[in-house]
Amino acid sequence: LSGRGPQVQGRVAAHPARVAWPDPLIGYAGNRFDPLLEASLGQRVLCQLLLDGVLYERAGVLAAYSPDFLLLFDVPFPQPARITLAPGAEPRQEGGLRLQLTGRHLQIDNLTPYPLLLDTLRAGDAVKELGILLPPQEQLGLNLDGIGACEIAFQSVREIDLLAPRRNAILRQRADVGQDGLFAVGVALTGDENDQAQEERLRWELRQHPHNAAAAASLARLLSRRGALAEAEEWFRQALTLAQAQPRALADGGQRVANELAELQRRHPRLGGGS
Known part of the structure; x- marks a missing residue:
């Protein structure tokens, strides 16, 4: 070398x-x-x-x-990771993410010097898109719909x-x-059956709830991974517009989506927003 x-x-x-x-x-x-x-x-x-x-x-x-x-x-x-936590259990830590569940309140702490990318929250059979950024050394509180075990899918840097x-x-x-x-x-240079199933689920969710900013952002990421960049940009823009119009639409106010949209336009300046 x-x-x-x-x-x-x-x-x-x-x-x-x-x-x-x-x-x-x-x-x-x-x-x-x-x-x-x-x-x-x-x-x-x-x-x-x-x-x-x-x-x-x-x-x-x-x-x-x-x-x-x-x-x-x-x-x-970024490395994909998951943490599962049951009510009343001791706080758990994985990949620099710390979870504490008290009743229906979930506290998430980022213990790392990098932002954590929070993807989904699973409680029972329900999956909630998060699509948010948790800055270094900061914490976030989420109120769950019910009491029970939950799982966070995230990316630790x-x-x-x-x-x-x-x-x-x-x-x-x-x-x-x-x-x-x-x-x-x-x-991704090859197709993935899991991506196809997730795309169908997200499109169904957006037909039922067109103001779901987190689902729009997740669909944009999936389309980016497939190389459908023009449609991905449209969904990133939709997610960002919803986050700006509804302060609670995304817990980070749309920071992650704004960064992802800017990065997509930087790498592909011929897209509509890149000129």
Whole structure:
């Protein structure tokens, strides 16, 4: 590995699955000495990564490279997680999220230095879309419809060191201050039956309750993951409009949706709102 950046010794790197790029995404491979990569060593960069059939854009410090690999340090990466909590149970903690359930009141604490992305709340057979951002070191209170066990699905951000095969990674540009890719929804390159079932459920929910901002935001994320970007932008806009018109429509006032919409328009400026 060639590198002038941070030392590699003692660091543990996550190694993505080796998945070949589809033809339209084949990038510049370079050789042992790559002037473009040399100029970026030690700099925070945006990199497009193919992991397990999903295309992501993430930021990290380019530490070293070889003809076959890129080594990125300090890559903030959302990790899906769940916590289940029963009434009267001791508070539980997982992935930097702390839950405490008292009667019908659920208190959620973010103990991490990164925002947590809260996705859904399941109580019994009912699933409620949350679609909100919980800032670092802040807490949120939710009142449940009934008394019983509940489950929160969320994304906890971990900083990882990433050893990425060059055929699965393309360096895009230097990362701007505050640009880390946390709000960039990954694009799946293959279909998923669970996504299809979820899309049907969300569309049904929005037909029944067209002012459900959280469901509109969840549908926008799902469409982004499928690559249906124009419709995704429409639903992000709808969710943001509802959140601004109804202060309680989203518990974070639409912060997560606003960030996701801005990130979508930044990456795809030809969309309606990006010009």
